[in-house]
Amino acid sequence: MKKRIFSVLTLSFALVCASFGQTTNDHSAYSQQVHKQFLARKELATSRNQALFDVFNQKLTTQEKEALEFLYAYMPLSDLADYNGEFYLNQVRTAFKAREYFDWGKTIPEDIFRHFVLVYRxxxxxxxxxxxxxxxxxxxxxxxxxxxxxxxxxxxxxxxxxxxxxxxxxxxxxxxxxxxxxxxxxxxxxxxxxxxxxxxxxxxxxxxxxxxxxxxxxxxxxxxxxxxxxxxxxxxxxxxxxxxxxxxxxKRAMMVHTNVFGVYNGKEEKNLQADLYSVINLLSNYTETRRAKVKVVDKNGKAVEGATVKFNVYNYAEFYPITTYTTKADGQASVITGKGDLLVWATDGTNYGYVKSEPDSPELTIVLDKTAGKTYQETFVINPPVPQKIKELSPEKIAANAVRLAYEDSLRNAYMKTFINETDARKFAADNGLNADDTWKYLEMSQGNWRDVKDFMQQEKNNTYLFPYLASLTAKDVRDTPCEYLLSHLRLGEKSGFETTIPKDMVAGSVFSPRISRELIRPWRPFLQEQIDAQYPTEARATIEQIVNYINSNVTLDEIENYYKCPISPQGAVELGRADKESRNGLFVAICRAEGIAARIEPATSRPQYYTNGEWINVNLNDESEAQYPKGTIVFNNSDSNIVKPAYSSHYTIAKFVDGDFLTLDFEGDAALKTLPGQVSVDAGYYRLIIGSRANDGSVTTDIKYFTLNEGETKTLDIVLPKTEGRIQIQGIVDMNSRITLPNGTETSLKLIANGKGIIICFADPDKEPTKHVLQDIPNQQAELNEWGGGVLFLVPDDKVSKAFDASVFKNLPKQSVWGVDNNRGLLNAITSALQIEFSNNFPLTIYLSDIGGILYSSEGYQIGIPENILKTINAEAATKNP
The missing domain is CATH 3.10.620.30 (C8orf32 fold)
Structure with missing residues (x-):
């Protein structure tokens, strides 16, 4: 996403504006618009007036003042709540310093500088x-x-x-x-x-x-x-x-976009224009596009004004909006998108309807004729845009760049070698009476923050909560949280005490821990304790009702102005007196923990909860009367017909109907669904189950079921992965006697690696993200590939081998995995020739060869689910041999 800013050259500004095609009158009108918005934001943030606005009492140049006003006028709530004026003034001055220092600074048009240089976020x-x-x-x-x-x-x-x-x-x-x-x-x-x-x-x-x-x-x-x-x-x-x-x-995308800070008048198509920001559509910079159009009508055929329209792609077993539109009186909505399929969803908040939009679709009509409650199922095949040719670099440029990248890797690796090593970590543990394995685990996790984490461990070495407390943090928390913040939460948490009914193994994670949702850890605990003590001075611990009342009385819900969705800190939310829903929910959890009450954000639904009498209780800050919701149980079964093991968020999801749309529940990684059958407890209501199978060409076949779950009901859902359309075809032939050079310098052949079966070959550029995705994906099918027993070969072209490359860092690969070097890209060239493709360094190139060298599967470039698709191919091949 993007940001921008505003700057003016005082006396000579009229000449500058003219040179960039902007008149002095244009600038004056824009300045007045910004100033008006600035005053409105100043009024909104009066509770932080001194911290934010005292900076304007300094001696500022005209351009500094106008730039600051621009930033304040359009910044999201998180930035009004958690930072001060000196920070923003330093941002402004450094931006102007850069513009003056570099020759190109004088060539940048004012609006481009304002929105894409000066903006700090x-x-x-x-x-x-x-x-x-x-x-x-x-x-x-x-x-x-x-x-x-x-x-x-x-x-x-x-x-x-x-x-x-x-x-x-x-x-x-x-x-x-x-x-x-x-x-x-x-x-x-x-x-x-x-x-x-x-x-x-x-x-x-x-x-x-x-x-x-x-x-x-x-x-x-x-x-x-x-x-x-x-x-x-x-x-x-x-x-x-x-x-x-x-x-x-x-080139296969359906949307590429960015957020722009402030009112932006660029040439790009706008998906959204709000008062504080816009979302601009950049897709035409990358690929051929089309305009997908729909018209929303009610059951009587009348255009619906104010309907929400979501243009959805299939991804992670759900239909995800690439943009959202609100209809005007004509009921129409449209978006510039790619030449693939969309599922377009529309709702008036109660009734809903949807259509599949294809590349050649005319304007489609969506009738809002569906409501919650009906049980039915359907199947959709969703096709992405087809692959296109891309720009190629010369071999000479590629080779020269590879040398430089290797040197840069060595610089970064040299810095990372300054992190604490295992020997020193274990010695530190022994010297301080700490568990050696746990000590090394968190010191290794801390990376460049290891000194702070080591200091924290040393100061809390006698604390029985030390390692459970660290376990409650994310790996990223351990990498970037200062020692003083870690100490503040643990020590003040212990000092303030906690409810004796909380199980001991929950205390560190649900009371002492500063980790709530996805916010930056800050030392909010003493501030909140002081605030609540002042509000309820005669009580040892605030009640849940008092905490809810405190938040509702002191922090206004604002779902619009925190548009970057950066969480507002608990202290910032109170000081500003305004926050979005996620930040208010986090504030509830923070106050509870500051008061010694176990609390959390429930992972699947993102609801705030507190713990009492052995169970987690939902809290709705907007309706105090609404506490627990009626529950039901869903059991997911794995069908025997599935080739691969279904995984939540990869192959299936469930979504609950809320206000006219289905919201996917986040059970990804949930231990209950790690193996099937698995069951989860969810709110009673109307649900949608999506099960999808993606084919080798990127298309996906989805089976969708709509159903009602009643209070106290247990519903069993069989996860049957749908069959993808098409059939296996031999895409080319490769000589199985082709020789491969192993890392130790010896040679072998494809035939020997295949072990009488087939062979998976992945041509890898191990320093690039797409290859790393595949290498992280393959372990998910490790057991199945081990059982299959065919060959798994990772080949790195010799021009992609660097001194920094270490194959041992890639863990949990199939046991038969072999690494090799493809000298002069000999095998790569043979395979691309067999496939009749023009390969342009779009790594990884992954293929599956039968035992006789027939290419039955190929995937070029970035794609999730490659090992799964190979397993489908292997099983389909076996079925043709043993009908």
């Missing part, structure tokens, strides 16, 4: 002073370069600092990412966007909310270079702009 990350730190580190490195050269160089610097590794959904601040040295794509792109802005290069994080051809999503960066937006892979430097491993997937 990229997405929902925690904020820090990375802009200032990055400017100091990069300014001499890129000074004198062209704008394009500088953008490429900054991305190389980013790769020196950070590499890809999957992690949880909380977005770390850029400096925290540097300390850890790795992060997921959303964090890499946030980090890279801020690095670009720190040197005055306009940048925005853009992303596909969900892919259409595979599960998962992705985020990357666009940079404005000499009047044109270009893309690059964050922390994944290439020799040129508009090149990345995701180039192919992006």
């Amino acid at each position: 990229v997405n929902n990350e925690n904020l820090d002073n990375a802009r200032e730190v990055f400017f100091d580190e990069l300014k001499d490195r890129v000074k004198g370069m062209t704008m394009e050269q500088a953008a490429l160089e900054v991305n190389h610097w980013c790769h020196e600092k950070v590499n890809y590794r999957a992690t949880d959904g909380r977005t770390s601040a850029p400096l925290a990412l540097v300390r850890t040295a790795w992060g997921r794509c959303g964090e890499e792109s946030t980090f890279t966007t801020m690095a670009m802005r720190s040197v005055g290069i306009p940048a925005r994080q853009c992303y596909t909310p969900r892919w259409a051809h595979t599960d998962d999503n992705h985020a990357w960066v666009e940079v404005w270079i000499d009047g044109k937006w270009n893309y690059l892979g964050a922390c994944e430097p290439e020799p040129e702009l508009n090149v990345g491993w995701f180039s192919g997937p992006a």
Whole structure:
């Protein structure tokens, strides 16, 4: 997502505006609009007036004042609640310093600078002073370069600092990412966007909310270079702009978009224009598009105004909205999207309807003729856009870039070697009487934060809650939470006491722990204890009713203005007196824990709960009278006909009907569903079960069931993976006597590796994210592949082998796995020739060969579920041999 800002050159501003096609009158009108919005935000944030607005009492230039007003006018609630004016002034001054320092700063149009350089926020990350730190580190490195050269160089610097590794959904601040040295794509792109802005290069994080051809999503960066937006892979430097491993997937996307801070008047299509921000559609920068159109009518055929319309792709066993629209009087809604299928859902809050939109569909009519309660089932086949050719680089550029990437890996690896090692961690444990295994576990987890975690352990070495408390945190918490914050929560939690009825094994995680949902850990406990003590001075512990009343009386629910969805801290919510639903729910949990009451956010439904009399009780902050909901039980059975083991969020999900739409329950990773049959307790109500199977071409066949679960009822649902359309075809022939070089320098053949059966070959670029996804995916089918017993070969082209590469870091691969080197891409070229494809470094290329060398399966590039699809192919092949 993206941000922007505002700046003016005082006396000469009229000339500057004219040079960028903006008149002085335009600027005056815009300034008045910003100032009016600024005053409204100032009134909203009066409770934090001093912390936020005292900065305006300093001596400011005209451009600094106007820039600050722009930021304050449009910032989300989280930023009004949790940061102060000095932080924002430093952001403004550093942005202007970069514009003056670099030659390209004077060429950037005012609106581009305002929205894509000056803005301090990229997405929902925690904020820090990375802009200032990055400017100091990069300014001499890129000074004198062209704008394009500088953008490429900054991305190389980013790769020196950070590499890809999957992690949880909380977005770390850029400096925290540097300390850890790795992060997921959303964090890499946030980090890279801020690095670009720190040197005055306009940048925005853009992303596909969900892919259409595979599960998962992705985020990357666009940079404005000499009047044109270009893309690059964050922390994944290439020799040129508009090149990345995701180039192919992006051409199959159904949506690429970004959030823009403030009122933006750019040329891009807007999916949404709100008072504080807009969402702009960037898909046409990447692929061919179409406009999907629908008209929403009631049962009588009359256009429905105010209906919610969601344009959905299938991903992670649910229909996920790539954009949402509210109809006007004509009942119409449309979106620019890709040339694949969408399921378009519409509702007036009670009634609903839906249609499948295909690439050649005309305007479709959605009739709101369905309501909760009807039991029925249906099947849809959802097709993604077809693959397209992508830009290729010359072998010389690829080779030169690989050398540089290897050097950058060595710099990052050298930094990571400064982290504590196992020998020193175990010695520290012995010296302090700590469990050696637990000590090493959390010190290794802490990465660049190991000194703080070590200090915390040393100070709390005699505390019986030490390791249960650390276990309550996420791995990311351990990596970026200061020692003083960890100490504050544990010590004040113990000091304030807790209800004696709470089981001892729950105390650390549900009372002492600062981890609530996905917010940044801050030391909110003393502030909340002081607030509640002041409110109820005569009581030892506030009641649940008093806590609910306190929140409802002091913190207004606002579901609009915290638009980046960055959680507001518990202290910030109270100080601002306003918060979104998620942040208010987190505040309830925080106050309970500060008062010694066990509380949590329930994972599946995200409801706040407190613990009493042996059970978790739901709390609805908006309706105090609504406590527990009637319950029922769902049992999921695994059908014997399934080739692969069904997994929640991969093959099936259930969703509850709420206000005209179905909200997916989050049981991903739930221990109850790790093996089937498995059962879960859910609210009684109307539900939708989606079961999906994705074919090798990215299409998916979905079986959908709608049903009612009554109070006290147990309903059994059989998970039968639908059959995908099409048949297995030999895509080409490979010589099974082809020789392979093993890491020890010896040779073997495909035939020997196949062990009389077939062989899976994965051509890998192990330093790039798509290959890492496959290597993390394969262990999910380890048991099935072990039982099959055929060959599993991972081949790295010799031009992709780096000194930093270590195959041993990839765990839980099938026992028959073999790593090899493909010299001069000999086998890769033979296979791409057999497949009759033009391979353009779109790794990984994964194939399945029969025992006679027939290619029965192939997958090029980024795709989730590759091992599962190979297993389907293996089983289908076996069925043809043994009908």
